[in-house]
Amino acid sequence: MDYRLTIRWALVVPFWVLSGLLTPLFAQEKEKLDSLNLVINSSGPDSAKISALIELSRIYTGIDDDKAFLLAKTSIQKSTEAGSSKWLGFALNRMGTLYDVKGKPDSATACFIKALTLFEEIRNLSGLAAVYQNIGVMHYYQKDFDKAFENYQKALTLRSKTGEVNYVAQLYNNMGGVMRRKKEYDSAIVYYQRALEIKRGLKDKQSLASSLMNISVAYQYKRDFNSAIDYMNRAIALCKETGNDYDLSSCHIGLGEIYLKMRKTKEAKEQTALALALAQKLKSNELLLNIYEEMALCDTLAGDHKSAFLNYVDAMYYKDQVYSEEKTKAITRLQTFYETEKKDKEIRLLNIDNEAKDREKKFLVIILSLSLVLLAIALWAFFNKQKHNRVLTLQKKEIENKTGQLKAQAAQIARLSSQMNPHFLFNALNSLQKFVLNKDETSTLSYIGDLSKLMRATLNNSTKEYISIAEEIAYLELYLSFEQKLLGAEFSFKIENAGLDLLLPPMLIQPLAENAVKHGLAPKQGKKYLLIFFEKENEFLKITVRDNGVGRSRGADKPGHHSVALGVVQERIHAEFTKQGFSDTVPSHIHIHDLTDPTGTEVTLHLPLLDEF
Numbered sequence: 001m002d003y004r005l006t007i008r009w010a011l012v013v014p015f016w017v018l019s020g021l022l023t024p025l026f027a028q029e030k031e032k033l034d035s036l037n038l039v040i041n042s043s044g045p046d047s048a049k050i051s052a053l054i055e056l057s058r059i060y061t062g063i064d065d066d067k068a069f070l071l072a073k074t075s076i077q078k079s080t081e082a083g084s085s086k087w088l089g090f091a092l093n094r095m096g097t098l099y100d101v102k103g104k105p106d107s108a109t110a111c112f113i114k115a116l117t118l119f120e121e122i123r124n125l126s127g128l129a130a131v132y133q134n135i136g137v138m139h140y141y142q143k144d145f146d147k148a149f150e151n152y153q154k155a156l157t158l159r160s161k162t163g164e165v166n167y168v169a170q171l172y173n174n175m176g177g178v179m180r181r182k183k184e185y186d187s188a189i190v191y192y193q194r195a196l197e198i199k200r201g202l203k204d205k206q207s208l209a210s211s212l213m214n215i216s217v218a219y220q221y222k223r224d225f226n227s228a229i230d231y232m233n234r235a236i237a238l239c240k241e242t243g244n245d246y247d248l249s250s251c252h253i254g255l256g257e258i259y260l261k262m263r264k265t266k267e268a269k270e271q272t273a274l275a276l277a278l279a280q281k282l283k284s285n286e287l288l289l290n291i292y293e294e295m296a297l298c299d300t301l302a303g304d305h306k307s308a309f310l311n312y313v314d315a316m317y318y319k320d321q322v323y324s325e326e327k328t329k330a331i332t333r334l335q336t337f338y339e340t341e342k343k344d345k346e347i348r349l350l351n352i353d354n355e356a357k358d359r360e361k362k363f364l365v366i367i368l369s370l371s372l373v374l375l376a377i378a379l380w381a382f383f384n385k386q387k388h389n390r391v392l393t394l395q396k397k398e399i400e401n402k403t404g405q406l407k408a409q410a411a412q413i414a415r416l417s418s419q420m421n422p423h424f425l426f427n428a429l430n431s432l433q434k435f436v437l438n439k440d441e442t443s444t445l446s447y448i449g450d451l452s453k454l455m456r457a458t459l460n461n462s463t464k465e466y467i468s469i470a471e472e473i474a475y476l477e478l479y480l481s482f483e484q485k486l487l488g489a490e491f492s493f494k495i496e497n498a499g500l501d502l503l504l505p506p507m508l509i510q511p512l513a514e515n516a517v518k519h520g521l522a523p524k525q526g527k528k529y530l531l532i533f534f535e536k537e538n539e540f541l542k543i544t545v546r547d548n549g550v551g552r553s554r555g556a557d558k559p560g561h562h563s564v565a566l567g568v569v570q571e572r573i574h575a576e577f578t579k580q581g582f583s584d585t586v587p588s589h590i591h592i593h594d595l596t597d598p599t600g601t602e603v604t605l606h607l608p609l610l611d612e613f
Contacts, residue, residue, distance in 0.1 A: 046082040050075050054087075054094050061098060072098055089118035089127050093134060100138045103468060103501070108138060129158035133171065140178065149178045169198040176214065185222035189215055209238040209247055213254060220258055228258050249278035249287050256294050265302045272298065289318040293452055300445045305436045312448060313429075319455055443485075450482050461506035466610060469500055469534055472509060476532060479510055483517050491521060493530040500534055502541055503610040505576060511565035512545045512603050520549025520601050540606040548600040552592070566590075573605060580608040 036059075039052040057071035072095045079088035096111030112135050119127035136151035156171045176191035196211040212235035219228035232255045239248035256271035272295050279287035292315035299308035367374050436444055457475050461467055467475075473495050480493045513532065521528040533544045573589045590605040 046078060047084065047087060050078050050082070050084070050087040050091065053078065054090055057094050057098070061101065065098070065102070069095075069098055085118045085122050086124055086127065089115045089122075089124065090130075092118070093127070093131050096131075097134055100134070100141075103470070105138060105142065109135075112138075125158045125162050126164065129155040129162070129164075129167070132158070133167075133174075136174065140174075140181075143181075145178050145182050149175060152178065165198055165202065169195045169202070172198070173211070173214065176218070180218055180221060183221070185218050188218045189222075192218060205238050205242050206244060206247070209235045209242070209244070209251075212238065213251065216254060216258075220261065223261075225258055225262050229255065232258065245278050245282055246284065246287070249275045249282065249284070249291075252278070253287070253290050253294060256298075260294065260297055260301065263301065265298050268294070268298045285318045285321040289315055289322055292318060293448075296448060297445065300441060300448065303441065305441075305444065308444070308448075309433070309436050315452075316429075316455070319459060322459070447485065450485065454478055454482050458507070464506055466503040467506045469497055469502055469504065472504060472506070473497060473534075475506075476509060476513060480513060480517075480530065483514075487517070487522065487528060490526065491517075491528040491530075493532070495532045496534070498533075498535040500536060500541070501611075504541065504543075504607055505572060508569060508572060509543060509545065511569055512605075515565055516545060516547040516549060516601065516603075520547045520551070522549075524549050536609070537606065539609055541609055542604060542606055544602065544604050546595070546600065546602040548595075548598050551594055551599045551601055553594070566592075569605070573607065577608060580610075582608065 036052040036056050040049050040056075042049075053071050053075035057068045057075065060068040060071065072091060075091040076088065076095060079091050092111045092115040096108045096115065099105075099108035099111060112131050115131045116128065119125075119131065132151045132155035136148045136155065139145070139148035139151060152171050152175050156168060156175070159167045159171060172191045172195035176188045176195065179185070179188035179191060192211060192215045196208065196215065199207045199211055212231050216228045216231035216235065219225070219231060232251055236248060236251045236255070239245075239251055252271045252275035256268040256275065259265075259268035259271060272291055275287065276291050276295075279291055292311045296308045296311040296315060299305070299311060367378055457478055461471070461475055476495055480495075484491050484493070509532065513530065516530055521530065527548070529548045531544070531546045533546075535542050535544075570590050577589060589607070590603065593602040593604070594600075595602055
């Protein structure tokens with residue numbers, strides 16, 4: 001099974017169900033990388049080398065996508081040279097998965113079809129099942145649930161024939177997820193139950209607990225809370241039996257969520273208290289984040305708005321801790337890959353050095369035997385080597401200079417990007433405070449829920465160097481829908497994309513939209529409208545943010561006011577141009593125009609064109 005069937009499936013169930021399943025194993029990864037590199041550099045059979053290339057491509061996906069693509073392409077080349085239809089099929093399946101992850105469904109489909117053709121010719125049922133399973137995942141995340149289910153069904157039939165019971169359980173789980181997304185909860189429960197029965201046979205109690213939690217979630221969506229409680233209690237019993245305190249805390253969080261939906265705040269608080277004791281013992285910031293969010297909702301329903309606000313502030317603190325931990329994990333993971341690559345290069349250099357020493361010995365014997373003619377050849381080789389060394393030295397210095405420049409630019413971009421989150425969070429908490437002071441329980445509860453979703457989206461995007469236009473639009477829609485609840489029905493917005501499939505830095509457009517809402521539209525009476533448009537202009541990506549607000553002369557941008565957000569955005573854009581190698585002669589990349597008929601403000605900015613590859 002490809003890695004996406006593990007990672008992407010994790011997104012189907014709530015965060016608290018999965019937290020205990022995603023523990024990084026850096027030491028094991030390093031050992032695995034070492035062993036795979038040894039296989040590739042050995043004189044062993046081609047099949048082992050191709051298998052190692054495919055596995056390395058899987059591991060590098062999400063860490064160094066360019067290298068993942070290169071490894072997959074190399075595995076296709078080696079399979080073709082070896083004339084192996086089997087390994088060429090698996091290599092194409094890997095390449096198809098990479099295209100899908102990069103949001104290139106047409107290229108992914110082409111690779112999957114070629115792989116299916118090869119596996120059908122040699123009747124490799126496991127290979128066929130793996131491809132159908134990945135095609136199902138691709139359709140699932142395109143929200144084409146019928147096609148996803150159809151391909152899962154094909155994979156299930158093949159896995160049943162090969163007797164790969166663990167994959168059969170995973171497929172039933174996937175099919176249950178499809179049914180849940182289609183809101184066919186009874187069918188979802190049936191498939192989850194089938195997966196549960198298989199896992200009982202495998203006698204994996206931790207995996208059994210996970211399946212019980214999935215079934216509980218399905219019953220929650222069905223609003224059969226009694227059944228949801230029953231299955232979550234079964235999961236709790238298994239976690240206690242195995243001593244898995246992390247999953248046990250997650251189960252108490254889930255049970256508290258069920259009681260919240262039943263408006264049983266007393267029982268919900270009891271469950272969050274149990275979860276809190278375990279989370280504090282484990283010192284898990286992820287669990288503490290979820291617990292304090294749930295406690296804030298409990299207090300809001302109970303009418304204790306002061307305690308709700310304090311708990312929500314604690315949740316925001318642990319959100320920052322989770323973000324810091326994710327950065328540390330990413331750095332550790334990258335360091336693991338760096339050390340492995342460095343070790344592999346040292347081995348290759350040592351082999352080259354040993355070979356050079358052997359050649360020198362033979363060369364001395366030849367010199368002593370062949371007199372002046374070979375001496376002339378030796379001198380020529382020496383001077384040529386000196387020239388080559390000088391070239392290498394210059395190239396090394398150039399690489400070091402460029403590396404230093406890139407590191408400085410990356411640090412500058414990270415510094416500027418980090419200034420945006422506190423600015424937005426300050427404004428959001430001010431709005432939340434108004435609801436709390438007005439004792440508007442319904443609005444406060446809804447606002448906290450929406451703000452939690454928005455914070456999660458902000459956390460996810462802020463860990464990436466670049467995101468796609470589609471991801472940026474999804475984030476902007478989430479944010480503007482959030483603001484729409486504050487401004488009311490008079491506020492509307494529209495986001496248009498001229499068919500572009502490009503990348504841009506995250507959290508770049510939101511501050512401009514926030515300026516337009518807070519300073520241009522909020523003071524305006526009557527209809528309020530915001531337009532955001534993405535288009536291509538020459539060799540740049542042009543983004544327009546236009547509002548029909550009061551304009552800068554009456555808004556917060558009047559003379560004497562300095563917009564921190566606008567200044568940071570401008571610096572980030574300049575840093576991005578510098579990073580992409582544009583010279584200082586490139587004209588200004590952000591412009592602000594006052595509109596007169598009707599009144600309002602238009603901001604346009606330009607970015608370098610960055611393709612998905």
